[in-house]
Amino acid sequence: MILTPYFYLQAIKLALSQIWANRRRSVLTSLGIIVGVASTTAVIAALTGLKANVLKEFESFGANRIFVFPDRPDNAPRNKYPREKIRIKPWEVKELQESCPSLRAITPVTEIGLTVASEERELDGISIVGIWPDWHEAENRRVIDGRVFNQIDERDQRQVCLLNQAAIDALRLPEEGVGSHILLGGRRFLVVGIVETVQARMFGMDGSTGEVFVPFSTALKLQPPEFFLRVVALARSAEVSEEARAEIQRTMRRIRGIQPGDPDTFQVEVIDRYIEQFKTMATGITAVAGGIVGISLLVGGIGIMNIMLVSVSERTREIGLRKAVGATPSAIMMQFLLEAVVLCLFGGLIGVLGGKVAAIGLTFIPGAPLKHADVPLWAVGVSFAFSAIVGVAFGFFPALKASRLDPIEALRHE
Amino acid sequence: MIRIEGLRKVYRVGEEKIHALRGVNLHIGDNEMVAVMGASGSGKSTLMNIIGCLDRPSDGTYFLDGQAVAKMSPNELALVRNEKIGFVFQSFELLARQTALENVELPLIYSREAGLTAAERTRRALEALERVHLTDRVTHRPNQLSGGQRQRVAIARAILNKPSILMADEPTGNLDSVTSHEIMEIFKGLHRDGQTVLVVTHENDIAAYCQRVVRLRDGHVLSDLSIAEDMAGRKAG
Ligand SMILES: Nc1ncnc2c1ncn2[C@@H]1O[C@H](COP(=O)(O)OP(=O)(O)OP(=O)(O)O)[C@@H](O)[C@H]1O
Ligand SMILES: [Mg+2]
Numbered sequence: 001m002i003l004t005p006y007f008y009l010q011a012i013k014l015a016l017s018q019i020w021a022n023r024r025r026s027v028l029t030s031l032g033i034i035v036g037v038a039s040t041t042a043v044i045a046a047l048t049g050l051k052a053n054v055l056k057e058f059e060s061f062g063a064n065r066i067f068v069f070p071d072r073p074d075n076a077p078r079n080k081y082p083r084e085k086i087r088i089k090p091w092e093v094k095e096l097q098e099s100c101p102s103l104r105a106i107t108p109v110t111e112i113g114l115t116v117a118s119e120e121r122e123l124d125g126i127s128i129v130g131i132w133p134d135w136h137e138a139e140n141r142r143v144i145d146g147r148v149f150n151q152i153d154e155r156d157q158r159q160v161c162l163l164n165q166a167a168i169d170a171l172r173l174p175e176e177g178v179g180s181h182i183l184l185g186g187r188r189f190l191v192v193g194i195v196e197t198v199q200a201r202m203f204g205m206d207g208s209t210g211e212v213f214v215p216f217s218t219a220l221k222l223q224p225p226e227f228f229l230r231v232v233a234l235a236r237s238a239e240v241s242e243e244a245r246a247e248i249q250r251t252m253r254r255i256r257g258i259q260p261g262d263p264d265t266f267q268v269e270v271i272d273r274y275i276e277q278f279k280t281m282a283t284g285i286t287a288v289a290g291g292i293v294g295i296s297l298l299v300g301g302i303g304i305m306n307i308m309l310v311s312v313s314e315r316t317r318e319i320g321l322r323k324a325v326g327a328t329p330s331a332i333m334m335q336f337l338l339e340a341v342v343l344c345l346f347g348g349l350i351g352v353l354g355g356k357v358a359a360i361g362l363t364f365i366p367g368a369p370l371k372h373a374d375v376p377l378w379a380v381g382v383s384f385a386f387s388a389i390v391g392v393a394f395g396f397f398p399a400l401k402a403s404r405l406d407p408i409e410a411l412r413h414e
Numbered sequence: 415m416i417r418i419e420g421l422r423k424v425y426r427v428g429e430e431k432i433h434a435l436r437g438v439n440l441h442i443g444d445n446e447m448v449a450v451m452g453a454s455g456s457g458k459s460t461l462m463n464i465i466g467c468l469d470r471p472s473d474g475t476y477f478l479d480g481q482a483v484a485k486m487s488p489n490e491l492a493l494v495r496n497e498k499i500g501f502v503f504q505s506f507e508l509l510a511r512q513t514a515l516e517n518v519e520l521p522l523i524y525s526r527e528a529g530l531t532a533a534e535r536t537r538r539a540l541e542a543l544e545r546v547h548l549t550d551r552v553t554h555r556p557n558q559l560s561g562g563q564r565q566r567v568a569i570a571r572a573i574l575n576k577p578s579i580l581m582a583d584e585p586t587g588n589l590d591s592v593t594s595h596e597i598m599e600i601f602k603g604l605h606r607d608g609q610t611v612l613v614v615t616h617e618n619d620i621a622a623y624c625q626r627v628v629r630l631r632d633g634h635v636l637s638d639l640s641i642a643e644d645m646a647g648r649k650a651g
């Protein structure tokens with residue numbers, strides 16, 4: 001039995017007129033679906049906003065940046081992996097530079113704690129960082145005045161340094177800063193350049209902390225022999241950052257002679273990974289929200305089933321008549337299924353609108369990282385799809401009941 | 415057209431078996447107008463429902479236009495009801511929220527004819543309404559119509575698909591006598607235009623519009639006579 005397009009048109013018209021005729025009952029019935037869809041849409045909107053915020057922060061921090069740290073394998077005995085064995089040595093960084101084609105820039109970074117002094121002031125707690133010139137590219141922080149370190153600075157361990165604006169202010173250096181001298185641990189250093197202030201306000205860093213940079217080789221000279229060293233590198237692009245990570249890992253294992261099966265004695269972190277982790281977490285939350293929705297849709301669905309059963313029994317005579325003029329069981333079935341689906345979609349529509357309103361509300365919460373909260377299109381699609389599925393699933397039994405009614409008995413129904 | 419042989423219908427109520435029809439034989443030819451009469455409980459409605467393909471016999475054969483109806487599936491029966499049967503009920507059975515025109519168009523929703531345009535559907539419904547003399551009430555809803563007008567809408571709906579047989583189970587049962595005669599005039603007019611008509615009634619003056627009277631008693635055909643013979647028999651009996 002083929003149902004004609006005219007049948008579908010009439011069935012949908014009838015469904016809409018039924019909902020309209022019983023509008024209060026329809027709204028109350030679809031409340032479960034409305035609340036379920038509205039709350040998920042709102043949660044998804046909040047997550048979307050949060051994600052947009054976090055991704056933006058990560059991006060400003062540099063998604064293709066890679067860090068290498070010394071790392072003692074978990075639960076490994078201290079004597080098997082002594083500090084000396086796991087700490088990163090300068091020659092290892094040189095080796096990485098040679099062997100990792102996916103890297104655009106790589107620099108060792110070491111921090112030393114020495115007093116920093118000018119003629120005016122003497123300061124403690126300013127970090128002195130030893131770097132290669134590649135650092136500017138790896139950290140995306142340029143020299144805005146003066147020059148970067150050059151080969152000779154590095155080779156001759158020259159006593160030159162770069163400052164940021166905060167350090168210049170703290171040391172009360174003359175306006176331009178470049179050309180002044182400062183004392184690091186009592187040694188005279190020439191200020192050759194000014195490094196731009198850090199942009200990313202993440203991980204506790206901001207532009208108000210004073211920073212002093214010296215050539216890496218110079219830092220080694222100032223350093224006690226047991227020093228801590230990490231590596232900052234930049235992949236050629238975010239796309240190859242995972243490849244670059246693998247190259248670093250392979251090279252490090254090779255030069256450290258780590259046997260297959262033995263754990264790494266270092267750790268390679270790609271910012272990308274944090275993004276992935278965040279995305280995983282967001283997906284997890286979405287799944288939990290989905291579960292909650294599942295339950296509320298179940299409750300909503302039972303409401304729909306109930307009202308459809310009421311509708312079938314209220315309209316028993318009508319069903320009998322429709323059968324008498326030629327409606328097949330499948331036509332009756334389809335009509336009641338459509339009615340349940342339309343009712344659910346109507347609930348879904350109100351729910352999505354409610355979620356949208358909630359999302360707009362979220363963006364006005366002061367201080368919350370939800371400025372970008374919005375209902376994504378896929379969530380609207382999923383909401384409607386789920387509503388329709390609930391309609392079919394819970395409308396099925398009442399529709400089956402209607403389709404199986406005996407025409408004579410139905411027409412005799414009071 | 416209609417060929418019924420040895421038709422039986424047994425209802426089971428708990429342990430008890432009710433024999434509503436006990437072997438009915440009936441032939442109705444093209445363009446006949448037949449009245450079915452009999453005491454209450456004699457099986458008139460049961461017979462009508464089976465002829466109208468709303469119900470199935472327990473036993474016996476029923477051919478409608480040469481088709482063995484008793485062996486049909488529910489979907490095939492629905493199709494027969496849609497295309498070959500026009501059924502008029504005692505209590506009209508109109509959809510309260512729809513206009514007269516929409517009520518008349520109802521069978522088209524379930525029609526096999528997929529290609530009909532809205533204009534054609536309306537034209538056919540109006541044509542049917544014209545045949546029952548009700549073109550001035552097409553946008554009225556049932557509660558804005560009199561009983562006679564409602565029954566005329568129901569007749570228009572029944573003849574919309576040009577059925578092989580137009581059946582009516584006590585169509586005047588809910589109407590006063592003047593309106594009853596108006597309704598019977600409409601049936602008579604349709605019959606004159608070639609329609610086969612089968613009417614259940616309790617009243618002799620309603621049966622008088624027909625050419626032939628079939629009387630049932632206790633699930634049997636008691637008599638099957640022309641209207642003249644039936645009237646003569648009544649006077650004699
Ligand atoms: N669904 C049913 N279940 C059980 N018995 C039934 C059913 N339908 C009809 N009957 C019985 O079958 C017999 C015939 O009923 P039917 O309705 O055909 O009578 P009728 O001639 O139309 O009577 P009336 O003139 O009162 O309408 C009656 O005894 C009735 O009680
Ligand atoms: Mg009856």
